Amino acid sequence: MSGCNDDSSNDSHSGEPNPAPEGSNIEFLIHPYLQMPQPTSMTVRFEASADSAQVWVREQGSHSAWSVVEADLIDLTISETRSATLQGLKPKTVYEYYVVSDNGSEQSVSEMYFFKTYNEKGDKSPFNIIAIGDTQNGDTQNGDTLGVLEDVINSGIIQYACENDKEQCAENLTAITIAGDIVSDGYNFEHWRDQFFEQMKNITPYVPLITVPGNHDYSKDAHLTKYKHFFETPKNGDPSYDETWYTIDINNLRMFGMDSFPISHSHSNFQRDVLKQQIHWMSNERSATESDENIDYMFSMMHHPCLSEMWITGESLGSCEIVAETENYSKATGKISGHFFGHTHAYSRGQSMDTPHLWMNSSTSQATESQCIMHITYMIFRTTTP
CATH class of the missing domain: 2.60.40.10 (Immunoglobulins)
Known part of the structure; x- marks a missing residue:
């Protein structure tokens, strides 16, 4: 070592x-x-x-x-x-x-x-991923939600997915994905330390975190200085956008971590050139994934939804381009694809009409007690042998 x-x-x-x-x-x-x-x-x-x-x-x-x-x-x-x-x-x-x-x-x-440690690439053993998002503390308008994420971890994930034993999480769970808006103010260091990591402390020593940024993580921090300080991602994306786009393989699943903030009109200024470059990179990687015999699933993860019955004004046409590229994998191979997204502070799931592509919105980690049953505000995605 x-x-x-x-x-x-x-x-x-x-x-x-x-x-x-x-x-x-x-x-x-x-x-x-x-x-x-x-x-x-x-x-x-x-x-x-x-x-x-x-x-x-x-x-x-x-x-x-x-x-x-x-x-x-x-x-x-x-x-x-x-x-x-x-x-x-x-x-x-x-x-x-x-x-x-x-x-x-x-x-x-x-x-x-x-x-x-992860299995070798291509291993077809089933595995479990916990999908959450929007873990930030609520603002004064929506009410203080500090403590909800901690309850999700302790009373939800550890209790049910880890048999009420945090050490068992290392064996039972392969990753926790977080679809952006990790903190309320990306520039505020105390938000990272006290409002995110402190609430996650009972599970983070045992289960890897796989993340993408959201609009709140960009707040007052256009270069994602704090986000990139805390999180390390594979350096296999576009060099011009280091540590924001990437792929990571988990057994026979390839996960695409994408950045929907600069390609959205919601809380951002839509940047057509960034969208063009991001989709060009993703298209090339998707084509390579189609011919990779070790990969049976392709998933993407971004913050903004393409479509959402929960929050229509939060939808992003840029995210729809990411979804379309992910669907193209299924259309070309017949294999299952899907995407995780956040932003809506809601939970929903569905699938594309004519394509084996799953839509998974799991972003209720910031919800107040009156909005949801707190310990059921996460999603377990379980793979099986195709």
Whole structure:
């Protein structure tokens, strides 16, 4: 296993991490969360005040030596969030890990966490994805909804999808997708720390987050500085729009992460040139996906809906172009496609009339208690062998 930038950062230790002195367990500002899930690697991120920090990792239940990977600061001008990329892992394997921090005079150790690496590309084993969206806290007009997301996680997802055991989430769930509007104000750092990560802390150490931005994430932050600080996405999109368009493979599913904000008139200024470039990139990737024998499903995820019975004024013709490209995969191959979207603060699902294409709107994580039963405001998407 190697670290983010240099294989020399890897070190192996026998035995257990030294227990922290009483009362000196790590005080996370942002609890660990998982990024960039792959069959042979996983990225762990967290924020804690420390001179240095490492992630100790090994196969679950083994008594082998720990591999220790340095957790590097991402950008100290924004936060003390650190990132450690664990490489050389085995596919389809559960790993246990600790975070260990050092302040010079004192070492602190976290509780033990778990994650599971992805299966090899093309694996046809069924898997579960949790689809949510619009996790931001409500504004004063709609009412304060802080705490609803936490209830969705603890009373909904962990209770039902993880058998009321957060550690079981690593085995039962492959990813949590978030279809944008992750926070209310993308430029406000405290919204990220307190209103998003703090509410998600019981599940993020165990299940990777796969995200796309929404209009609120762009709020006062046209370059998505904070969003890109916290989230890492595959660098396989258009170089001109780094970290906003990408694809990621999960078994025999290819997921397209798209950015509907600049191609929407809703809370944005429609940019025809961006739409043309984004669809050109997606069309090329879709054609390559059609000929990839390891892929049986193609899904896209964006924030704005193409069509919505819940909020017609929130619809975006730019998103309809993304949906059409995704449908083209099904038309060419006969295989199932679909898309996740948010923006409406509602839940709905359907399918295209003449194409095996699913429409999944799961963006009720911000709803108030009077609007919905809080612990049923998420969707489980389960694949099966085609």
